[in-house]
Amino acid sequence: xxxxxxxxxxxxxxxxxxxxxxxxxxxxxxxxxxxxxxxxxxxxxxxxxxxxxxxxxxxxxxxxxxxxxxxxxxxxxxxxxxxxxxxxxxxxxxxxxxxxxxxxxxxxxxxxxxxxxxxxxxxxxxxxxxxxxxxxxxxxxxxxxxxxxxxxxxxxxxxxxxxxxxxxxxxxxxxxxxxxxxxxxxxxxx
DNA sequence: TCCGAGATTCACT
DNA sequence: GTGAATCTCGGAG
Numbered sequence: 001x002x003x004x005x006x007x008x009x010x011x012x013x014x015x016x017x018x019x020x021x022x023x024x025x026x027x028x029x030x031x032x033x034x035x036x037x038x039x040x041x042x043x044x045x046x047x048x049x050x051x052x053x054x055x056x057x058x059x060x061x062x063x064x065x066x067x068x069x070x071x072x073x074x075x076x077x078x079x080x081x082x083x084x085x086x087x088x089x090x091x092x093x094x095x096x097x098x099x100x101x102x103x104x105x106x107x108x109x110x111x112x113x114x115x116x117x118x119x120x121x122x123x124x125x126x127x128x129x130x131x132x133x134x135x136x137x138x139x140x141x142x143x144x145x146x147x148x149x150x151x152x153x154x155x156x157x158x159x160x161x162x163x164x165x166x167x168x169x170x171x172x173x174x175x176x177x178x179x180x181x182x183x184x185x186x187x188x189x190x
Numbered sequence: 191t192c193c194g195a196g197a198t199t200c201a202c203t
Numbered sequence: 204g205t206g207a208a209t210c211t212c213g214g215a216g
Contacts (some may be wrong), residue, residue, distance in 0.1 A: 042208070048210070060203055078209050079198030083206085098208060130209050173208050 003155045004165060005148050008069035010070035013043035013088045014181060016069075018096045020086070022160040025102060026152045027136050031110050034136050036102030037160055042170050044085070046094035049175035053094030058140040064144045065094045072153070074133070074143040079129035084138050086147065086155075099169075103126045103187060104135070111135040163188040 003023065008016060020038050027034045044051040046065075052075070055064045064073040065087055073096050080147075085096040104111055104125055109114040111117075115134050117125055126135040133139065147154045162185035170182045 044208075059202070075208085076200060077207050079207085081201080081207095081209050083208060100208090127205080128209070170208075 001157045003147075003157060005068070005070055007155075008086065008088060008147075009090060010069075011089070013045050013095045013097055015077040016086070016088045017041040017177055017181070017183050020097060020099075020155070020166060021165060021183060022162045022187055024156045024158045024160070025099070025153075026156050027138065028151065029084060029110075029137050031137075032107050034110060035106035035156075036104050036111075036132070036136060038099060038101075038155075039103050039187060040099075040101035040127075040182070042098040042100055042183075043088075043181040044096050044098060045089070048179060050170070050173040050177075051094070051096075053096075056094055058094070065096050066092050067144065068146070070146060070148045071145060072138075072142055072145045074138060074140055076140060078130075082133040082139050083129040083161050084133050084136075084142075098129060098151050099132055100182070101184065102136070110137075122155065135176065160187050162186065 021043050023038050025036050046053045046056050053062045067087050068091045069087050071087040074082055085098045087096050089095040114137050126132045164186045166184050168181050168182050169180055
C-alpha cells in the first residue's frame, strides 16, 4: 500500500518519525527500482534551534519545509553530502523528519554501485543520512518533489513491523542536542 | 579499534 | 567569508 497524504499530515513530527520506521522508501530510477526499509529517523520542528526553518525562517533553501506534508526536502551539506527529509505536520509550519538510515531491500547491487562500495557487510551501505541518499540515488533534483501522486519516488507500507523502537538524542548537530528526537528500530519481517 | 582532520559546495550573513 | 542535520581514510595506540 502506498502511503497517502493522510499518513503525513496532521500529526506532530515526533509521531511521524516513529510511524515511518518499518515503512519502505521506493525510488524508481532508469537503472531499476531501489527499495529500502526505514530504520532510523529524526524529527525537526521550527520550534527548536537546530531546525533549518527555526522560528519560521523561510529562505530559498528552507521554503520546501513549508510545503504540504509529504514533500521531499533534500539539501546539500558539508560540501559533498545530501540529506533527505520528509515535510511533516501541516502546510506552512516548517517541520520535517530526517531519514537517517535504511536497510536495503531491493536493487542492492545498484546501491552498491551508486556508493562505489567494496566492503562485504551491508550494514554500512546506507546507515547514515548521506549514505542513504547516495545509495538511493537521491539528490537535489528530487528536492521539492511530492511523495503523493507520484510514481517515481514514494513511501510504501509492506507490513514490516518494528520489533523494538529506541528513542534517543539527535546526532551531528550543535544546537538543541538534548532533545530525544531520534528514533531507530529493529525490524522484523511478517 | 579509535580518533582527528580533510574534503568541497552552497546558502546565508 | 563562514560554517554546515557527514563520511572516509590514515595514523597512532
